[in-house]
Amino acid sequence: MFDHIPSNTGIAFVIIHHLSPDFKSLMPELLAKHTSMTIFTAEDQLEVCPNCIYLMHRNKNLVIKGNKLQLLEKAPKHSLNLPIDIFFQSLGEEYKEKSIGIILSGTGTDGSRGIKTIKESGGVILVQDPLSAQFNGMPNAAIASGLAEFIAEPEAMANVLQQIPNLDLASEFSNNQSNDEIFSNILDEIKIYAGIDFKQYKKNTLIRRIEKRMSLNNMDALLNYYQLLKASVSEIELLKQDFLIGVTSFFRDRDAFDELKRTVIPALFVNKLPTDTIRVWVVACSTGEEAYSIAILLDEYIQENQLRNDFKIFATDVDNFAVQTASAGKFNVGVASEIDKKYLDSYFIKNVDSIQIIKRVRDKIVFSSHNILKDTPFIRMDLVSCRNLLIYLNASSQQKVLSSFLFSLQRDGYLFLGSSESINESVDELKVISQRWRIFKNISKSKHTPNFESPSLLSKELLTKSPKEYINKNAENAKEDADLAYLKFLTKKYSPSCIFFDKGFNILYIKGDAGKYLKFPEGMFQSNLLKMLDDGLGVLLQTMVSDIQESDKAILIKDNLVFKDQSQLSFNLYLQKVNVADGFKDTYLIHFEDTVIEIEKEIDFSKVQVSALNELKIKELEKSLIQNKNQLQYVVEELETSNEELQASNEELMASNEELQSTNEELQSVNEELYTVNFELQDKNRELNLLYNDINNLFDSTDVGTLFLDSELKIRKFTPSLQKHFELNEQDIGRSISNFAANFKEEVRLKMIKDAALALVELGTIEDEFKDDFDHYYIRRVSPFITIDKKVDGVVITFVDVTTLKNLYDTLEVKEKLIEKESLYNKSIIENNSFYVVKTDLAGNYTYFNQYFSDMFGVQFQDLIGKTSLSLIMPEDHGACIQAVEKCLAEPNKTFWTTLRKPSPAGVVVSQWEFKVLKDDQGNPIEILCLGHEITPLIKKQEELQSLLNIN
Numbered sequence: 001m002f003d004h005i006p007s008n009t010g011i012a013f014v015i016i017h018h019l020s021p022d023f024k025s026l027m028p029e030l031l032a033k034h035t036s037m038t039i040f041t042a043e044d045q046l047e048v049c050p051n052c053i054y055l056m057h058r059n060k061n062l063v064i065k066g067n068k069l070q071l072l073e074k075a076p077k078h079s080l081n082l083p084i085d086i087f088f089q090s091l092g093e094e095y096k097e098k099s100i101g102i103i104l105s106g107t108g109t110d111g112s113r114g115i116k117t118i119k120e121s122g123g124v125i126l127v128q129d130p131l132s133a134q135f136n137g138m139p140n141a142a143i144a145s146g147l148a149e150f151i152a153e154p155e156a157m158a159n160v161l162q163q164i165p166n167l168d169l170a171s172e173f174s175n176n177q178s179n180d181e182i183f184s185n186i187l188d189e190i191k192i193y194a195g196i197d198f199k200q201y202k203k204n205t206l207i208r209r210i211e212k213r214m215s216l217n218n219m220d221a222l223l224n225y226y227q228l229l230k231a232s233v234s235e236i237e238l239l240k241q242d243f244l245i246g247v248t249s250f251f252r253d254r255d256a257f258d259e260l261k262r263t264v265i266p267a268l269f270v271n272k273l274p275t276d277t278i279r280v281w282v283v284a285c286s287t288g289e290e291a292y293s294i295a296i297l298l299d300e301y302i303q304e305n306q307l308r309n310d311f312k313i314f315a316t317d318v319d320n321f322a323v324q325t326a327s328a329g330k331f332n333v334g335v336a337s338e339i340d341k342k343y344l345d346s347y348f349i350k351n352v353d354s355i356q357i358i359k360r361v362r363d364k365i366v367f368s369s370h371n372i373l374k375d376t377p378f379i380r381m382d383l384v385s386c387r388n389l390l391i392y393l394n395a396s397s398q399q400k401v402l403s404s405f406l407f408s409l410q411r412d413g414y415l416f417l418g419s420s421e422s423i424n425e426s427v428d429e430l431k432v433i434s435q436r437w438r439i440f441k442n443i444s445k446s447k448h449t450p451n452f453e454s455p456s457l458l459s460k461e462l463l464t465k466s467p468k469e470y471i472n473k474n475a476e477n478a479k480e481d482a483d484l485a486y487l488k489f490l491t492k493k494y495s496p497s498c499i500f501f502d503k504g505f506n507i508l509y510i511k512g513d514a515g516k517y518l519k520f521p522e523g524m525f526q527s528n529l530l531k532m533l534d535d536g537l538g539v540l541l542q543t544m545v546s547d548i549q550e551s552d553k554a555i556l557i558k559d560n561l562v563f564k565d566q567s568q569l570s571f572n573l574y575l576q577k578v579n580v581a582d583g584f585k586d587t588y589l590i591h592f593e594d595t596v597i598e599i600e601k602e603i604d605f606s607k608v609q610v611s612a613l614n615e616l617k618i619k620e621l622e623k624s625l626i627q628n629k630n631q632l633q634y635v636v637e638e639l640e641t642s643n644e645e646l647q648a649s650n651e652e653l654m655a656s657n658e659e660l661q662s663t664n665e666e667l668q669s670v671n672e673e674l675y676t677v678n679f680e681l682q683d684k685n686r687e688l689n690l691l692y693n694d695i696n697n698l699f700d701s702t703d704v705g706t707l708f709l710d711s712e713l714k715i716r717k718f719t720p721s722l723q724k725h726f727e728l729n730e731q732d733i734g735r736s737i738s739n740f741a742a743n744f745k746e747e748v749r750l751k752m753i754k755d756a757a758l759a760l761v762e763l764g765t766i767e768d769e770f771k772d773d774f775d776h777y778y779i780r781r782v783s784p785f786i787t788i789d790k791k792v793d794g795v796v797i798t799f800v801d802v803t804t805l806k807n808l809y810d811t812l813e814v815k816e817k818l819i820e821k822e823s824l825y826n827k828s829i830i831e832n833n834s835f836y837v838v839k840t841d842l843a844g845n846y847t848y849f850n851q852y853f854s855d856m857f858g859v860q861f862q863d864l865i866g867k868t869s870l871s872l873i874m875p876e877d878h879g880a881c882i883q884a885v886e887k888c889l890a891e892p893n894k895t896f897w898t899t900l901r902k903p904s905p906a907g908v909v910v911s912q913w914e915f916k917v918l919k920d921d922q923g924n925p926i927e928i929l930c931l932g933h934e935i936t937p938l939i940k941k942q943e944e945l946q947s948l949l950n951i952n
Helices: 027-032 083-098 114-120 137-144 154-166 169-175 178-194 203-216 222-231 233-244 254-268 289-304 320-328 333-338 341-347 395-408 424-429 455-463 467-494 535-551 610-701 720-724 746-762 803-832 851-857 875-890 936-951
Strands: 013-015 038-041 052-055 060-065 068-073 100-103 124-128 150-152 277-282 310-317 330-332 348-350 354-357 365-369 381-386 409-417 430-434 439-442 498-502 507-511 555-564 567-577 587-594 705-709 715-718 766-771 777-786 792-801 836-841 846-849 896-904 907-919 925-934
Touching (some): 027 038, 027 052, 083 100, 083 114, 100 114, 100 154, 114 124, 124 137, 124 154, 124 203, 150 154, 154 203, 178 203, 178 222, 178 233, 203 233, 222 233, 254 289, 254 381, 254 409, 254 439, 277 289, 289 341, 289 365, 289 381, 310 320, 320 365, 330 333, 333 348, 333 354, 381 395, 395 409, 535 555, 535 587, 715 720, 720 792, 746 766, 746 777, 746 792, 777 803, 836 851, 836 907, 851 896, 875 896, 875 925, 907 936
Parallel strands (some): 038 052, 100 124, 124 150, 277 310, 381 409
Antiparallel strands (some): 330 354, 348 354, 409 439, 430 439, 498 507, 705 715, 705 792, 766 777, 777 792, 836 925, 896 907
C-alpha cells in the first residue's frame, strides 16, 4: 500500500500488528524499501508528526493522547490481548472526525470493536477486500460489524487516503456562497428520499460527513457530489447512514450503566404497586443494544428482589433498517466481549457466529420507527434514555427534544443522556442525580405541550407546491430538454457506430450504421452478436471479453475485413467493458472505425519501360535490405534487452531474499494471531471439558441404565448401570445391539429392538415393564434421540429399577386384602349384634346407624341420613341428649352415659347410651359415636318392684 502513498499527504501513520514479544521485528527495514517517510518505533511520550510512520513496540500496547504516543503494559501472557482495538479506541476519542481506521489482512476479530469509536466520532473506516487478503479474519469481522465505509484492495485505499486531507469544505463555504445552496439541496434530496430533515442538525457536523463521502468517491467539488447524489440512490442511502451515525454497544459507558443500576433502577419501583408496569422509552435506539441493556438491568432487579412488577420498553429510531435489526435481537458473536459473563449466560443464546437475546426479554420491548423531531412523543414514562443524539442537533432542536422528554416523563421520572450532553434551559425542571453521567429527575409540577410536526402536515408540505415552484420546475425541464436536443445532435453527427451487448453477447442497443459491419444469415432473426460476425472474429471477440473481465481496459482489434455487395470493407474494432458506476452491469461496448488506403497515383503497366521496371525492382530490393538491417538491429537490441533482463532477474532474486525475510516477519505476526485464536479455542475447550466432566459424572452416578443407539441401532454410548442388563465394555461402541445377549427373556430383548426401530419411525416414546433373570422388575422406556437442530439421530433406551416399588405394591395389596377382610368381619359384627351403633356429626345429624337400630325403630338409612338425631328421642329427653354431647365436646377423651326414651312400632323403648368423640389424624373432633342397648325390661322390673314396695 505504501508504494502508492506519497510522502507528503499530511497524514501520520501508526501501524499496529500482532507481534511476539520474543521476536525482533524487521518491519522498519522492510517498510523503508516502499516509502521515503521517516519510520519510528514507538516510545513512551513520543510526539506524532505528519508524514511519518510509527511502529508499535513488541512488548507494549499503544495508545495516543493528544499528539503523543503512550505505551501500556500488555495483558498477561495467557490472556486475550487486542492491541488494535485498544489503539483505535484511543484514536477515535482523541482525533474525532480526523481519525482514520484501516483494517488489513489478519486473523481473529481484533479491530472490529475499536472501529465503533472511530465511526461514532465521525472518522473514516477503510477495510481491505477479504478476497485480496492473505488472512481474511479481521477484514470479515470488520465488514460484519456494518461500519466499513470503503472496502477495496490496498492500492485503491491509497488513492482515498490522498484525497482525504485535501478537502476543507468548511472554508469553501465561507469563500463560495453557492455551496450553501448546494448544501441545502443535498439535505432536500435526503428529505425527499428518507423523510428526515437534517437541517435541524448541526451544520458543521453534516459538512464533515459530506466531506468524508466526497473523499471516498474521489471528488473535490460539492456540485459534482450533488450531481452524484441525484443520480445514485445508493449514495443517498450511504450519506444518510453517515448522518445518522448508528453506532452503539451493550452497556455503553460501563460506569454510566453501573450508576443507572445503582441509583435509578431501584428508584423506579418505589411507590409502585405490584401490578404496576415500569415504562421506559429508549430514543435513537439504533440496532437495539442500549434497549436490551436496560431491559437486562430491569429484569435482573425484578428477579433478585422477587417482585411481581412488569416492565415495557419502547425503543425507537428514525432508521427503519436499524429498527428491523434491533427487532431481530440477533448480534454478531464479536459483541460478546462487551457483555459481562453472568449476563451473557443468563440472557443470551449462543450460536456459532451470533448471540440471540432470550425471548422473555425480547417480548418486553417494542421497536418502532419514530422521528423525535416531528412525531408525537410517548407518554407516562418512568425513564427516558437518549444517549448521544442531542450532540448532533442544533440548539433549537435540542430544546424541542428536551421539551418532548419533559412531556413524556411522569413526575419523578428519570432522564438518561449521553456523557457529552447537557439540559441547558430545562435545568429548573430537572434535578441532577449524576452530573458526570447526565442522569436527571423530573421535578416539574406541570406539563408543557411539546411542539411536534403532524405527519399529515409534513405530507402536505411535500406534496403541495406553489405556482411559482411549478413555473421554476417547468423552466428547469425546458432547459434540460434543450440540453438533450443538443446532445442528440452531437452524438448523431460525431459519435462512431457502436453496439452495446451483455455477457451472453445479446445485443442491447445499436448506434449509427453498425449494420454494415455485420452479416445477417437467413432464417429467424437472432439478436446474438456472435451470429452476425465472421467466425474468426467471433471467436476472437469471445476471448477478448474473457480477458477484459479482469483488466477492465479497452482492446483494439485491427484491420478486420468484411465482404459486402462484392466489395471489401476494412475496419478497426474497439472493445471495452462499461463501468458499473455509470449504471451498467455486465455490459460491453464495441465501436467500429473504417480504415481507408489512400491512392497517391495510378500506373498503366503496359506503358512502363523495362529499365523503369528494373529501377523499380532495385528500389524494392533496397527497401527490403533496409528492412532487413532494421530487423537485425532489432534482434541486437533484443539480445541487449535479454542481457538486461538477466541482470534484472539477479536483482529480483536478491529482492526475493528480502521478501523471504518479510515473509518471515509476516509468519511471526501470524504466529501471534494464531496464539490469540488458540487462546480463544482453549477457552472453548475448557468449557467443553467442564461439560464433558459433568456428563460423565452424571452417567457414573446415576442408577438408571441408559443406552444410546444411532439410527442403525449401533451402540453410541451407555451408562455403567446398563451392565446389569448387557455385558458391554468400551470396545463394544459401534456394534449393533442385536448382537448382544441380555439377562432377561429373549422375547423381551427382541421386543426392545423392535420398539427401538419403531421409535425412529413414529417419533414417540414406548414404555414396557419386564422382569429379569434375577427377579428384578424394570420399566423400559424407548425414546427418539433428537439433536439441537430437531433431527432424529438414534434412540435412547432407559432401564429404571422398580423392584422395591413392585415389592411395596405387592405388600400393600396383601395388606389391603387383609384390611378389607377385617373390615367385612367388623362390619358383620356391627350389623348383626344386639347393640345400637349410631354416628352423628358434631351438629347431631345422622351419618350412620346399624341394621339392628333400623329394625328396632322401623326406620331406613336413606330416610334419616343427614337429619337430626333428636327426631327419634322423646321430647322430655332432648335436654339429656344435648347435655351428653356438650360434655363429650368439652372433654373429648372421656366417655359419657345417659338414658333416653325412643318411640318404636312396639311402643316406647328405654335405652342406655354411651357417647364418645371420634377424632381425625390430627386429633380434631369430627363425629360423635353413640353405642346403646335396650333396658326397657329392666325398667319394667324396677317399676314392678317399686309397686310391690309401695303396697307393702
